[in-house]
Amino acid sequence: MSSSASLSDYRTALTAPGARGPVITSLLGRLPIAMIGLALMLYVQRETGSFAAAGLVSAGALVGVACGSVVQGRVMDRVGPTKPLLVMSAVFAALVAAGVVVIELHAPVALMTALAVLVGASQPMVGPASRALWAQLLPPGPARDAAYSYEAISMETFFILGPGLAGLLVAMPWPGTGLVAGAACMVLGSVGFASTRAARAQRPEPARGGGSLLGALASPGMRTVALAALGFGALIGFIEVGVPAAAVGAGHPTAGGLLLSVLSVSSVVVGIAYGVRPWPRPMHLRLPALLFGFAALITLLALPGTLWGLCLALLVVGSLITPQSTAHSMAIEIAAPEGTATEAFGWVVTSVTLGAALGQSVSGQLVELSGPPASFLTASAVGVVLAAVLWLRRSTLLPRTREDLSLAGR
Incomplete structure (x- = not known):
């Protein structure tokens, strides 16, 4: 893939x-x-x-x-x-x-x-x-x-x-x-x-889960994809709390939602271009590389002293959102056991959702204690650690045959 x-x-x-x-x-x-x-x-x-x-x-x-x-x-x-x-x-x-x-x-x-x-x-x-x-x-x-x-x-x-x-x-x-x-x-x-x-x-398609309660998640590759989605969601959760908090601190509480929308603008534009020429090409390298890059870019959010500066930083950070979403979706083709494609995507949705909830809760505490920059730097550190874990698990996303995928779900 x-x-x-x-x-x-x-x-x-x-x-x-x-x-x-x-x-x-x-x-x-x-x-x-x-x-x-x-x-x-x-x-x-x-x-x-x-x-x-x-x-x-x-x-x-x-x-x-x-x-x-x-x-x-x-x-x-x-x-x-x-x-x-x-x-x-x-x-x-x-x-x-x-x-x-x-x-x-x-x-x-x-x-x-x-x-x-x-x-x-x-x-x-x-x-x-x-x-x-x-x-x-x-x-x-x-x-x-x-x-x-x-x-x-x-x-x-x-x-x-x-x-x-x-x-x-x-x-x-x-x-x-x-x-x-x-x-x-x-x-x-x-x-x-x-x-x-x-x-x-x-x-x-006939399901190959062998009755496992984990279903699609019984595949090691799907667990890697779910971990990537969890990390992605967690970093998004950190941002979704830290940015509005920065807007409140700057005296413009209504600007928080508008600033967050900037993320999606650059995400869509870059996402189309990235789909034409993705990098890295191999999926087992792409997931850790994208999460690491996203985590590194988030450190930029801790630097600006004005909302305009934060807006520009968000434009840069948002560039790696859609490429990750696309990679998670495409990785399912490699990782999901036969007959579990819909459930597998459901696990991606669940992982992103739970990650976002976790990131929001931790970010809320950090914002109260130390301010938005501490939240952004913590998000970056979390992302780097999870990217390292994905790198260690990269072999689970090497392309396999359908027979291998079926066995993985048993």
């Missing part, structure tokens, strides 16, 4: 027979992925007046997403994406409605948090389903690599739009507008994707 993708490969992938419907509907279904949690947090804060309560509820949704992505992925690998997506769309819609009622009634925070966990777990995982569908639509090669790169780039775009939309809609006369609009968008996109001919025709 070391090939590069040209711009013509992106066009070939997105115009492949049967791809148009899944591409359009999955875009709609994934647009609110970075919007639901923030919209829920802002809604709870507006209704209760408590950031502490809002933080607990938002964390509950994050935990739910981390758990639900793996479970849904495993089910989709067994029965295909259509039935699970339709069922979870209905459950998700019902739970969001219940959550709105509970929040409007100012129920105890414990009840709101419990419902948030269920809302997160029931979010229909159209992202992993979309990623897995490319193996059916395209043969191995540059066009499929371009499709995986497109998946990562589109996700970064949604991470730009989602928080902005949530912040805009919470200012509407009813603060729950963002949550309901995001949920409706996710349900419509997921149902639409599940109803496409390509999704309905998908035939799952």
Whole structure:
């Protein structure tokens, strides 16, 4: 999995027979992925007046997403994406409605948090389903690599739009507008994707997990990919707390969200170019190199004394976000046991989510004690250590035959 993708490969992938419907509907279904949690947090804060309560509820949704992505992925690998997506769309819609009622009634925070966990777990995982569908639509090669790169780039775009939309809609006369609009968008996109001919025709490969509870994670290579995703998520978590804290310290608290969006701007631009000429080419070298480079660049965030300087540093740091997301997605082709592609991507989502939660919690403590620069330098140190671990595990990502992958899952 070391090939590069040209711009013509992106066009070939997105115009492949049967791809148009899944591409359009999955875009709609994934647009609110970075919007639901923030919209829920802002809604709870507006209704209760408590950031502490809002933080607990938002964390509950994050935990739910981390758990639900793996479970849904495993089910989709067994029965295909259509039935699970339709069922979870209905459950998700019902739970969001219940959550709105509970929040409007100012129920105890414990009840709101419990419902948030269920809302997160029931979010229909159209992202992993979309990623897995490319193996059916395209043969191995540059066009499929371009499709995986497109998946990562589109996700970064949604991470730009989602928080902005949530912040805009919470200012509407009813603060729950963002949550309901995001949920409706996710349900419509997921149902639409599940109803496409390509999704309905998908035939799952026979699973080779041998009954292991770990499923795709039973493969040593998948554990390496999950570790890379965990480290990536942790560093993002450090940044997501440190940057707004720096904005508050500079006397511009509303600039935090705008500064974070700068990360995604450079990430998308560089991500397209990186997909054309990735480096290092071998995947077993690419994962540790990208995480190390990302960790090294984060030290730049500790240097600026002004928000403009921080903005420029974020542009540089953001350049290695989409290349890592793309590498994680492509590494699944090497690491995942046969018949576990959707679940494997679910493990990547879970690892990034848990890493982000860990990074945010540690960064919050460091910011309170020593300020944002200490958080950024700690993030860099953590990233370097994890990159070293990935280097030691690099042999688990050497290309193997399908027979090897099947045995790895037993």
